[in-house]
Amino acid sequence: MEVERVQYIASNLSKGSETIPSEYIRSEKEQPAITTLHGVMLEVPVIDMRSDGDEENLVRLISEASTEWGIFQVVNHGIPTDVISKLQDVGKQFFELPQEEKEVIAKPAGGSKSIEGYGTTLQKDAEGKKGWVDHLFHILWPPSSVNYRFWPENPPSYREANEEYCSRLRGVSDRLFKYLSLGLGLEENAFKESVGGEELIYLMKINYYPPCPRPDVVLGVPPHTDASSLTILVPNEIQGLQVFKDDYWYDVKYIPNALIVHIGDQIEIVSNGKYKSVLHRTTVNKEKTRMSWPVFLEPPPEKEIGPNRKLVDEEDNGAKYKTKKYKDYIYCKLNKLPQ
Template sequence: MEVVRVQTIATTLSNKIDTIPFEFIRPVIEQPAHTTFAGPVPEIPTLDLSDPDTDNLVRTIAKTSSEWGLFQVVNHGVPVDVIKRLQSVGKEFFELSQEEKELYARPPNAMSLEGYGTKLQKEVAGKKAWVDYLFHNVWPPSRNNYKFWPKNPSSYREANEEYAQCLREVVDKLLVLLSLGLGLERNVMREAFGGDDLEYLLKINYYPPCPRPDLALGVVPHTDMSALTILVPNDVPGLQVFKDDHWFDVNYIPNALIVHIGDQVEILSNGKYKSVYHRAIVNKNRVRISWPVFCSPPSDMVVGPLPQLVNEENPAKYKTKKYKDYEYCKLNKLPQ
């Protein structure tokens, strides 16, 4: 059965004001018009990774990872032109003909997330999110399945490989700071997630213009099952984070990387760091695109609260299990 993509639906609705299909209309308790905080947004911390004061960086990352589970990083070392190339080739892919994009479609009932698609997981009452996507691994090279990497534009592979190489240094530095923030040796967290075998899965989220952004969501509320997620946005705002019973807009900072604490870091830290609960809203007139990279342990890696952080006063709050088992439960909405 042919799948109708959201980008196609958006094109057919472009001249029909105030109309979206029923399956995209969220319940009132989820609709952005009713749930987005309208007052002053508290400042979501920004880390300057070039700060020579390591102690200050450690304090800041520990505090924001405990309180927000999300922060932005500037002066991160990824060259601006590398990010621009990543964005350019991703945008070009979604501007291809539908026929060409379908060459990279995620196979039906595939175990892997890789490929071009629309609906990622089953939702209650058959609701849908206003987004199309492309998933593929970008690191380590042994995990890359290039049949899901677009051949058009021709520079797609080079741009993504270059970005992945640069991103690894950022992730390594963040994991060191997070370890130090827990009072641990600098490499504990990185090694607990597999060291050099840490896997990087890229997703491009493509949110077409939506006639009723007040009623729809681009991505429904969730936490990421990864260890860390590093996100590059375009300049169209849309990311929102849930804190203190409110949905807050995340401010766009040019050339910054947005870092999400994921479930595996929360588990490893035994709850000290919080996996951020977040969602994406859409825009009436402009395309929003984001490039999250999910950094996760290898599938057979066993992850649980670090023994150094567990004692009689602070018992383990999470089960220890293989990452692939955690992933299966998360995707199928099963108890952990």
């Protein structure tokens, strides 16, 4: 095994030991025990997607949540509970496979630009720290972009469960794009077309956060905003998502069977800053494994994205973001270059 997986590290810790590799221990300015506002569970907006004939109110609620929070949860979204359960079951089964079986679909070594495959955080952050997480990336949609080389063959039902979930999720995302557009007075297809239309890429990521003896000093994923247009995710039952709001980090209260929606950087750009990309991070649990299934709705690499001209007010500093290809935006973000 060329890369030491976090799951392997966690399973080989001595029983009762609280000693973990130093590269996972955060500085005090990032440690959850110090930086979390404890005892307060943040209740982000929960939106019922059954319009009951009042679509105007649904548009208003989603627009307000995207403006003030950058994150919200949707219920009655139309994806059956059993479809989500099957997605979670096959993902859990994959990570419970023997290590050598998971390594069969590991990310290619040696400079590959693709992020697809099984892996661990390979790049340390600015402080040289790593996240307490393993993951699996693969594209769900469109079919022309799917590479089944990175889809687990075991469990056998993995493909069926993921394709069924994606089929349902595409309907939900179309509605979200529509409501986001209408919320700013645009044509209903404005946002979706701005970030790729039917060429929009659905990128699945499964996060696997093993139990950690020192959850007070590590992070699963460090603070970040998503480069995507939207991110739509489901977690398992273990708390871990945190959002930065009003100068504090808060645990986010998860509603069972809800989808958590993150506004990503590209929606903030297209909206000219009216909708906000949410700053978030993840924590881990001392005794239980946390998992999450985010799907990133990403523009095609060559897609040029900038503020919608109807949302640019020349009297209010004009366009707040430069128009650039998505691949160039990603390059700048990964290398911490000015946008």
